[in-house]
Amino acid sequence: MIIVMKKNCTREHVENIIQLLKEYGLGANLSTGSQTTIIGVLGDKTKLSDANLELMDGVEKCVPIMHSYKLASRDMVPEGRTVRVGNVTFGAKKVVMIAGPCAVENQEQILKAAEGVKAVGAALLRGGAYKPRTSPYSFQGTEEEGLKMLRRAGDETGLPVVSEVTDHEQLAFAEQYCDMFQIGARNMQNFRLLREVGRTGVPVLLKRGIASTVEEWLDAAEYIMSEGNCGVVLCERGIRTFETATRNTLDVSAVPVVRERSSLPIIVDPSHAAGKAAYVEPLALAGVAAGADGLIVEVHPNPKQALSDAAQQLTVDAYASLFHKAAEVARAVGREI
Ligand code: PEP
Numbered sequence: 001m002i003i004v005m006k007k008n009c010t011r012e013h014v015e016n017i018i019q020l021l022k023e024y025g026l027g028a029n030l031s032t033g034s035q036t037t038i039i040g041v042l043g044d045k046t047k048l049s050d051a052n053l054e055l056m057d058g059v060e061k062c063v064p065i066m067h068s069y070k071l072a073s074r075d076m077v078p079e080g081r082t083v084r085v086g087n088v089t090f091g092a093k094k095v096v097m098i099a100g101p102c103a104v105e106n107q108e109q110i111l112k113a114a115e116g117v118k119a120v121g122a123a124l125l126r127g128g129a130y131k132p133r134t135s136p137y138s139f140q141g142t143e144e145e146g147l148k149m150l151r152r153a154g155d156e157t158g159l160p161v162v163s164e165v166t167d168h169e170q171l172a173f174a175e176q177y178c179d180m181f182q183i184g185a186r187n188m189q190n191f192r193l194l195r196e197v198g199r200t201g202v203p204v205l206l207k208r209g210i211a212s213t214v215e216e217w218l219d220a221a222e223y224i225m226s227e228g229n230c231g232v233v234l235c236e237r238g239i240r241t242f243e244t245a246t247r248n249t250l251d252v253s254a255v256p257v258v259r260e261r262s263s264l265p266i267i268v269d270p271s272h273a274a275g276k277a278a279y280v281e282p283l284a285l286a287g288v289a290a291g292a293d294g295l296i297v298e299v300h301p302n303p304k305q306a307l308s309d310a311a312q313q314l315t316v317d318a319y320a321s322l323f324h325k326a327a328e329v330a331r332a333v334g335r336e337i
């Protein structure tokens with residue numbers, strides 16, 4: 001449930017309500033927008049049956065939240081949330097451009113990739129160190145060493161870095177090297193991992209599971225937020241459908257759906273949706289046109305030699321083309337890059 005406050009309510013009115021909720025054993029999430037102040041009730045609202053909240057000073061109305069996710073819902077923060085990673089803000093006017101290789105392979109490769117995408121204009125560097133591979137015989141990632149190499153490349157180019165964590169036991173180490181954790185599609189419902197990243201203060205890029213509904217995805221975000229970490233950015237990366245011409249089917253409609261239902265920023269990953277370099281640019285442009293707050297694109301200094309996802313990684317030149325077109329589309333929809 002949310003408590004919508006009157007326009008002329010005072011600080012004291014707000015504090016009285018938060019105090020009352022505390023007495024009932026409930027938490028509060030305060031959202032002070034330019035138009036309205038909203039207090040989100042956290043916990044079992046049936047405890048409030050005799051509280052007569054609507055009669056309290058400063059209260060306009062009480063509205064139940066119909067979804068299982070609360071902190072992630074749009075009702076709780078109607079203006080939308082922003083998430084900061086280093087000097088970058090997700091959910092503001094700028095479309096955040098993340099780029100880098102699928103995997104960190106060696107120091108030279110990740111540094112070259114970082115320099116290339118930085119020169120094009122990317123704001124964040126990606127690179128997987130713990131790789132969740134479908135086959136146990138595929139390259140599994142450079143793990144701890146990879147994270148150190150990624151950090152060095154980020155520091156040398158001045159780019160914050162995002163990397164995937166696949167197990168809660170990696171967090172203490174990864175936290176020292178990552179500005180943002182990525183939770184991959186295969187782990188979207190790894191509830192232990194969600195809860196544990198929720199206990200860190202590190203912003204999280206939460207990918208959509210390959211067969212997950214928007215509702216399940218937002219419930220996954222809620223797991224992270226309910227532990228105190230509201231720095232969650234959602235990432236649509238394609239879902240599994242009957243179509244086999246692409247690796248996955250980019251669900252562009254998830255962008256407006258999420259923007260309507262959730263306060264969280266949402267970005268698009270055209271690389272894992274496409275599975276093929278030639279399709280990446282048009283899908284990226286579709287994502288920006290649909291209102292995405294950012295793009296995460298796989299870029300490799302030499303895609304043909306990539307140890308993972310070779311077919312879908314872009315050269316730096318191809319990324320530059322995507323980047324400039326995306327900037328034009330962003331302008332057309334009232335955003336910028
Ligand atoms: C990745 O980003 O390299 C990755 C493995 O993505 P996903 O979890 O979306 O498959």
Ligand code: MN
Nearest residue numbers: 102298308309
């Ligand atoms: Mn990949």
